[in-house]
Amino acid sequence: MSRPDCDQFAEIFLRDTPMMDLRAPLEFKKGAFPHTVSLPLMTDQERAKVGTCYKKQGQDEAIKLGHQLVSGRIKDERMEKWLAFARANPDGYLYCWRGGLRSQTVQQWLKDAGCDYPRIVGGYKALRRFLIDTQERIVADSSFRILAGHTGCAKTDLLNTLPDTIDLEGLANHRGSTFGKRPSGQPPQLDFENSLAIALFRQNHARPQAKILLEDESMLIGRCAIPDNLRAKMAEAPLIIVESTLEERVEHSFRNYILNKLEEWQQAEGEEQGFAAFADDLTQSLFKIRKRLGGVRFQTLNDLLQQALAEQEKGDNSLHREWIRILLDDYYDPMYNYQMTLKKGPVEFRGTAADIKAYLNDH
Template identity: 30%
Template structure:
């Protein structure tokens, strides 16, 4: 009898060390998957297209026959790859495809025949995606405390330190692989898809589901080309914020440190600078480009902050805020931690 498993049970076993195998194509896997899943594709991208084309032309049986012919020689290598992934994992292997159909059924059967305990995920990735969407539509959020401040005050660095201190941190920019500004993608790998960003955020929130509050960084609704789920973003606007202040000198230093190997990125800076013409005009953008081309990075960063970022983001100064001055990262993190503890204490006193 074919072994199957419901999504909720599979996610529970995933947290307990089960191995999750995504047998969809590399292209499907790259677009979105269950966080932590390993890709062992039954078909290549091209083979899936070939089978789909045959299905449209000659029907299901012909497509299935071709699928068997393609997969049969691969079975030993597929099983060997899964065995390699099993190191460090306990419990059965959980296998999924798009809808819990033939691909995951076939792989689960191969594995069980080979003596590898395996279960097919009912509903596949489609069911998981539905769960993520329902989560963001229906979730009731705990208090979310937000670090805010002008560009360059090191909010992401503070979040990282807080996370190391076991505070319940949601690093939206880390999940989105973007620094959250006009230049935020430079020097980084491409952003994940919107589906995968949603999945990664769901995963992190699931890890913190028992936390009475969350801590994150102030963001607009969009981080690069990705959108923060609206319900979560709206919840970010409710609580008292922590506003980090720093001198222009400190902010400039932090920005320059956040963009290593600037000379190698010079050409990549031109496009986002040119995109500022509509807001700032040709003359000022021309001055920025001159600083860029002459390698005057310190002055360029200062001018961008004073002439563009600071006027743009001063409107994010919240009415309900605690202000903390940045001197060193260690001390400001301690001050933020104390402020967060006080905010939680005050909320507990009111409840």
């Protein structure tokens, strides 16, 4: 029994429904959804040719050219991929930009091959509109709390052990600070916004009355910008402040930004190239804040960092703690203390990670 085309967007996102995106690769790179695979009807070059034909000669000629470009062996190869996706994902859907010609064409070709596969009514544009409207509604209607604390107090680790939370740094694939770059890179802004809207929707659907806990973030997490309406709500939300000693924060930063970061780079690039990329990552990150550090302090920290990297390459990574301690104490802590004076939200609770867990279990 064939399934109908779908306009039940809430169910699509609540169920992590697999979808094949028939748009051109460039369109997919600008923005897509989780659990979606790029299986374009046309390459970027083919789409550009059809677009030019459409402008000069009209729709009928553009459609004719499209069928010429995607025919024979090229069509057969793409059909194999579409059929393989349909077989592997019998509960999935296909879509294009507006649910028009591209998705209807592929849908018909699949049907001719004996595969009746449904499409998303309205395509990417309708799915995106649903998420924008949903995000705006949930942000307006929900209550938030903000998990704050000095750099290195393991806020993200704590956040991920608590209920009713959304990990913004996880969605942005970035650790949040100047040193937060990850080897696997960040999603495009639209992907980040789509994933955030889905996370808000799922959280709200599961527990509509719950206060949502978010980590204190600046406007940008790496290059991913938090939407303005959410930033405004976060700025006025009550604060849950994590308290941690400087030594604890040094150790956490050492694990996070030295041990874990090196492991990620070496997994991505191999042992030798991974270490070189890791060293360059740290060096470039420190260089980015040189003006705010001032010339003398930057030079001191950079000398310590380069010495630590040289010793680490020989097998001793312990020297990293020295520049991390200075950076936290002299740079990040004063900046955090100043930013706290600008907060509009009241301090609801402060304490250690264990204190906060106990408090939130009762509140």
